[in-house]
Amino acid sequence: MLGKSGWAARGKTGSRGPEGPGRSWPGLAALAMSSLVFLCARQLLRHQASACRALERLPPELYPPLFKAAFADGRTWVLRELVRRWPFPLLSFRQLLREGRHDRPRRDSLQAVVLGLEARLGQDAPGPARRRRRLQVLDMTGLPDGDGERDPGTMSLWARTVAVAKTCVGARRRRAGAAGRPPKRPRAEGPAGDTPALEVRADLLVNRTSYGVLKEALEGGGGDGPVRLLCRDFRAEELSLTGTVGLLELLDPLHLRQIDLRFNNLGLSGLCAVIPHVVKFANLVSLKLQYSNVDVRRLSAEMESSFRYFVAQLGKLGRLKELNVGSSRLSGRLRQLVGGLQSPLESLELAFCYLLPADFSYLSQSPHASALKKLDLSGNDLSRALLDPFRTLLREISPSLLHLEVTECQLADPHLATLLPALCRCARLRYLGLSGNPLSTHALKTLLRRSEALGELRLVVYPFPADCYEDPPWPPSSAGPPDREKCSRVQASYSGCCGAAGRAHVLWTTDAYGGGALDYFSL
Secondary structure, rough: OOOOHHHEEEEEEEEOOOOOOOHHHHHHHHHHHHHHHHHHHHOOOOOHHHHHHHHHHHHHHHHHHHHHHHHHHHHHHHHHHHHHHHHOOOEEEEHOOOHOOOOHHHHHHHHHHHHHHHHHHHHHOOOOOOOOOOOOOEEEEOOOOOOOOOOOEEEEEHHHHHHHHHHHHHHHHHHHHHHHHOOOOOOOOOOOOOOEEEEHHHHHHOOOHHHHHHHHHOOOOOOOOOOOEEEEEEEEEOOOHHHHHHHHHHOOOOOOOEEEEEEOOOHHHHHHHHHHHHHOOOOOOOEEEOOOOOOOOOOOOHHHHHHHHHHHHHHHOOOOOEEOOOOOOOOOOOOHHHHOOOOHHHHHOOOOOOOHHHHHHHHHHHHOOOOOOOOEEEOOOOOOHHHHHHHHHHHOEEEEEEEEEOOOOOOOOOOOOOHHHOOOOOOOOOEEEEEOOOHHHHHHHHHHHHHHHOOOOOOEOOOOOOOHOOOOOOOOHHOOOOOHHHHHHHHHHHHHHHHOOOOOOOEEEEEOOOOOOOHHHOO
């Protein structure tokens, strides 16, 4: 048998074990032990009432595997008690649930966490029996948005936002009522002898329906209350200019990394009113301004001045790496929009922006070209004047590109054939979106064969082949639904080709929303 020194020697040399090279025996032993602890935790939690009674007697080191098991299996009683009793300064979903980061969490599990938070805040109410608790930060960021239509058992980001906001508001009202005074703006840390405010970090989605409760929750963002709500990624949908600015003013400037304003119909004048409140976020990495109803093709002298002002303010965001201006009519203005940024963009989304060859020429020669990991050109007609400029751009961005979206770009078989050599140079490409293009079964099979050169490719979202329609006019909405039997045969054929080429891990799908495409922060 090997003693400790023997194990250490095997670990240092990185010797070959039965699992292959590069996996040391201590690493394998730790992995096996981790899995064993998780399996034991699942067994313990089969009887929730007994498990809840046992928590107080269990060592703190067992709380993390118990939390992972309870969250995965929907053991809601135990989850609530784990959050209420959590013995460490930090409870982070991202750290504990790394293994299932792409799975949408169940509604009942998330509700149990919120109830546990509510119970914990309740037990910290003023009074002689109150004792200091160790939990300082509950980090709920990084959870994927649930899809209620496809899976009613999940919880959407909007529903999570409302639940957390109501919990924060309720805790502050109880604290104020118990103390016999109106609520004040809390401090992050109270005077000597007081329990510091519990920080709840979350990604937030707000619309007109949830505006009131979220505003009230954020208004207590820095005082002597029991809880402080901090936002990492902020999304506002169909919100008025006044409401948008009001919430931005309440967000902590140090914690925010993304602002996503969509369907708000702000126009250029509205964006000029919002942008001064955006630039205060020194750590902002991502700015999304989709469907803002901006058209800069023919501006009056006054609106030209407004556009220059917006561009100048945008240039103050020193850490900006992602910009989405989808559905803004930017024909010929891309250089002016992004030419003054302080650092190259890594993600640029220009869907339905009416781009011109000059925009592609600028982007190909700009500092952004060598940095782009994600590019979305959906809705721009790449089949005519833009085809050669797009091919040139592909060649320039090929060393860094991971994610390419060209949905509804009028790409037919000859256009795809023209682009294939440049596309196959994108050796790091992981995602390719081709939905809504009039491509045939033959062209897609050619793409499949040629994509063997793309060793990191994991997901291709392709259109129903044009020859699967009875009488294929384009767009397919005028042709009615495709022949499902033909489509099934095509899908089976693609899967067979992938399997035969040893690339069964690459998913080819027509489902534009169910494939699991990653956002910029997951690239």
